[in-house]
Amino acid sequence: NYALLAEMFNYPVNDEYKKTIQTAHEYLVNTFTEAALTLQPFAEFVSSTSVRDIQELFLRSFDVQAITTLDIGFVLFGEDYKRGKLLVHLNEEHRKAGNLCETELSDHLPNLLRLLPKVKDAEMQTEIAELLLLPAVEKMVSEFTLDKIDKKDTVYKKHQKVLLDYSQNYRTIFQNSLMALFLVMQRDFNYYGNNKSKEGNENTDPGNPASGTQNSEIKDFSQNIETEMLTEK
Template sequence: MPTKNINTEHYRMMAGLLDFPEEWIKERAKEAQVFLDAQYPDIGDEFRPFAEMCSHTSLDDIQELYTRTFEVQAVTTLDLGYLLFGDDYKRAELLVNLNREHATLGNDCGHELADHLPNVVRLIALLDDGELRLELLKKVVVPGLKKMIGDFGPETLKKKNEVYVKHHKTLIEMKEHEGTIYQVPLMALLSILVRDFGLGAEEKEEGAGFLASLSTEMKIED
């Protein structure tokens, strides 16, 4: 399985697309489209709807889409450890280990936690230890990405919205295609990682997923 001599600079580019969007998002999306068209043409075709959305949508609306997708009445979460393990001690262990690696390599996590997907993807780009990088990909990043993408499925979205309506009484409305647009960069990132590192469908997924964690959290609040 390939772990050496892989150019990882494009992971920083993909990670940037999943930061909270600011003025740079339109240019980043355009640059990503050019790169993908040149290096991964099939993935570029899949990514195009996101780049076009960024090009034709106001920054305020893109920020609202991001917030609704990942933060308020969220479709999913970008915090890999929470997604995979909920509040289990395994997440605490993961955060400790990731914090150590971030600090060692000088990877600034900003105001997000160590297991926030963009932070972890940037860490992947910095790691020189091929075995550690592959272990992180196989046990955390790839399973987490698969769960994030799975959270955009129609049935999962329906169940999640039912939970939100039950506990918040109201649901923030989104157009159907808008509610799933952020799965596009997630799918592109997953496809790149799988291809670059020879990972496949056999990679094990762990944890109960965001919906199960959400339901448990809501019950505790009651």
């Protein structure tokens, strides 16, 4: 249920966010114990914390002097032109799937998570997961280091006279939500780092002319992404 998991990374506007996190945790309890245990500290934090305080930690994790960003293209490519090319490709995928991005860009994590189950072609779905989402989420998880957090908080204190002391105990709490998501996707796509889960899978049906065209489109999309990522390295 990637649409449900996507809600964890939307800005917590009101108490509905708390209900969403509880629902997501219950879903994982019933479907994937390891991910549920990983998410549990985050779920407990959200249930016992005011929306205002959750909002502050959300912003400090993903927006203002943020630890990381929820924009997958930026995580992978930074401000490089390659992100712009990726956004163009993703805009087309969202359009074809009828997935509304609303006010965020096409590479925003919740938008991509909502897109994933709407992509009808299994190979394209796998490419988006393995070449974009999983590497980016894995990198985002690794950004939650104490050294980086201390540097960000030093800058934050210069602009904000009030800094919640208690929140330091939960400064990395959103890492748990990212880790839980990563575990779910790792299981679903049999993903192990840079090694692809499936060997070159050619699903072209010689009896169906359309299948060759679709397969070609998938290759174009994935090759563009892979080329940019290899160039980045």
